[in-house]
Amino acid sequence: MNSYAAFLGHQPVISLAELNAVIPDFSYKGTIGKQVAVFESGYELDTSFINQLGGSFILARRITDKSLSLNEIPKILENELQGAKRGKLTFSLRTVGIPPKQVRELYRACKQRLKKSGRPSRYVGTDKKAAPAIVLHENDMIDGKLGCEIVILRDEEGELWIGRTIGAQDVDAYTKRDMDKPVRDTFVGLLPPKLAQILLNLGVWAATRDKKSKDSKKLKLPKLTVFDPFCGTGVIPLECLLRSCPVLASDVSIKAVNGCNKNIEWIRKEEKIAKKDVASEVWKQDATKPFDLKNNKPDVIVTETSLGPNLLKKPTLKDVQKMKTENEALQANFLKNVVETLPGIPIVCTFPLWHHSKGKTQLVKVWEVAEKLGLEPILPHEIHPEKTGHNSLLYRRPGQMVGREIVIFVQKKK
Ligand SMILES: C[S@@+](CC[C@H](N)C(=O)[O-])C[C@H]1O[C@@H](n2cnc3c(N)ncnc32)[C@H](O)[C@@H]1O
Numbered sequence: 001m002n003s004y005a006a007f008l009g010h011q012p013v014i015s016l017a018e019l020n021a022v023i024p025d026f027s028y029k030g031t032i033g034k035q036v037a038v039f040e041s042g043y044e045l046d047t048s049f050i051n052q053l054g055g056s057f058i059l060a061r062r063i064t065d066k067s068l069s070l071n072e073i074p075k076i077l078e079n080e081l082q083g084a085k086r087g088k089l090t091f092s093l094r095t096v097g098i099p100p101k102q103v104r105e106l107y108r109a110c111k112q113r114l115k116k117s118g119r120p121s122r123y124v125g126t127d128k129k130a131a132p133a134i135v136l137h138e139n140d141m142i143d144g145k146l147g148c149e150i151v152i153l154r155d156e157e158g159e160l161w162i163g164r165t166i167g168a169q170d171v172d173a174y175t176k177r178d179m180d181k182p183v184r185d186t187f188v189g190l191l192p193p194k195l196a197q198i199l200l201n202l203g204v205w206a207a208t209r210d211k212k213s214k215d216s217k218k219l220k221l222p223k224l225t226v227f228d229p230f231c232g233t234g235v236i237p238l239e240c241l242l243r244s245c246p247v248l249a250s251d252v253s254i255k256a257v258n259g260c261n262k263n264i265e266w267i268r269k270e271e272k273i274a275k276k277d278v279a280s281e282v283w284k285q286d287a288t289k290p291f292d293l294k295n296n297k298p299d300v301i302v303t304e305t306s307l308g309p310n311l312l313k314k315p316t317l318k319d320v321q322k323m324k325t326e327n328e329a330l331q332a333n334f335l336k337n338v339v340e341t342l343p344g345i346p347i348v349c350t351f352p353l354w355h356h357s358k359g360k361t362q363l364v365k366v367w368e369v370a371e372k373l374g375l376e377p378i379l380p381h382e383i384h385p386e387k388t389g390h391n392s393l394l395y396r397r398p399g400q401m402v403g404r405e406i407v408i409f410v411q412k413k414k
Contacts, residue, residue: 001027001040003062005151005163007094008035008055009194013386014393014406015055018198020380021205022052023219028382032153033096038161043219047142050167052221052243054197057133058094060151060163068160070098073106073150074113080148080164081119089114089121090139090147094130094165097154103127121147133168142168177242182266183233183259191235191304195395199348199406200226200239203302205380206346206408227298227345229287229334230305234260237280238267240302244278248298250285257284288333290341300346301338304404306330307352311401320354320361327352332369335409339373344411347375350404353394362388362405375409 008015012035019039020026027040050059064076073093081089091110095103104127114121124139125131131149140146142165149165174193184190208222223244228236231249233256240247241264251257260282267273281296287305308323315323331351338347353362367390370377377391388394388405396403 001042002044003029003038003040003065003161003163004045005032005060005062005153005161006037006039006056007058007060008037009057010397011055011393011395012037013383014198014395015053017380017383017393018053018055018201020383022201022221026380030155032155032161036096036153038153042217044217045166045219047167049219050169051173052197052201053169054192054194054201057169058151058165059167060094060149060165062161062163064162068162070102070106070152070160071109073152073162074110076162077110077148077150078113078117080144080150081114083144084119084147085145087146089119090124090141091121092123092125092131092136092141092147092149093152094125094149095152095154097156098152100127132171134171136165136168137170137172142166177238177267181233181238181263183262185233185256185259191232193235193239195404196235196239196304199236199302199304199350200243200245202380202406202408203300203346203348204245206348206378206410207300224299225297227293227301227342228303229285229291229301230303231260231282232256232304234263234282236302236304237282238263241267241273241278241280242271244273246279247281248293248296249280249282250287252284252286254284257282288330288337290337293342298342298345300348301342302348304350305334307350307402307404308354314401315354315356317356317358317361320356323352323354324361324363328363328365331363331366335366335370335373335375339375339411346411347409348406349409350395350406351392353388353396353403353405355396355401355403360403370409374412374414376412378408378410 016037023041025041029038031037107123111121124135141148151163153161177193225246226240227248229250231251237247237249264280308327351363385391393406
């Protein structure tokens, strides 16, 4: 078994659910600090694996399970850099539970050790803050050619977990696909690409969770056909194409359909994704009206349903009640339509959750409708819902007026 540590994003429960969904033999060992999950898996996760995750920004693999002390870190670093190219090396330490003074002493000792063995080096990051992920990429520190990062976690009992960073989020790539795509519609709200990846990973899990994966050391992520019936300008479809998943997309608004088509064309050119390799189709359709997909049945629906009107200021309870009534009806009619015209297809969707002057309001009736339709809300095992009162996950950035309740529905077994 390999031991890994994942540094989780600002919604740690969702990040954990994603890891659990993507890694079939995920075995959770606990969280160190607030946001570092330690887990075991028989799979060899490689440096590109992190590109499939929206919820983790650093992934490290344990390099020693002996009970070592901090004094041995310089030697460990030297060993890890044995195969590095000639020239000045760059290293960093990413720590949890180690006071800044000790971090400072450690990196100085590391520098000295490398100097003694004839390798000049440079430390990136500070004693209080590890280097940003982008710096690790810029300095070739992930593949170990010109440097590396050592991860040191000290738990509450004082036990050390020592590893090496094997993956760091590609921040530039996210910014590019978020900001450079030709059509951005800030009016209907913009789904962050990272959240789209998380929804996609949860969807793939929901559609394949009963199928046993073939024993293999390398993790192969399934390439399923995904349907987004509220596609907007296509953040989810773009993530599908990047993952080589064929995608079907529709929206009631022709403006959205055109925008989604333009963005798909753009990502195909940018990333050289040919139509013959990964298919896509976009059309205009009301998601509450029958889907005609008999000849092109999706494996899973992954969608960000309507969040209601764009809000410029905190709504009143009265405003919210009106939006809630409309939204309940839309969501219920959509779910009914899926059950009738695409029976058995798992659904990952988001329900709006409003923060207003008197507190917060979430959808209620749609849960009763779902129950009647035989839809069961599920979550990857060991993931416990928080704060929603339903078997769902809450995604909300501080200060946001409309949060998203992430729901995974599957048809109950009869
Ligand atoms: C929150 S936006 C989705 C944004 C999308 N995730 C993106 O990447 O741009 C919701 C979308 O639902 C669409 N919509 C609203 N009611 C609909 C309906 N009844 N059927 C299909 N689409 C609908 C809107 O036109 C809007 O594009």
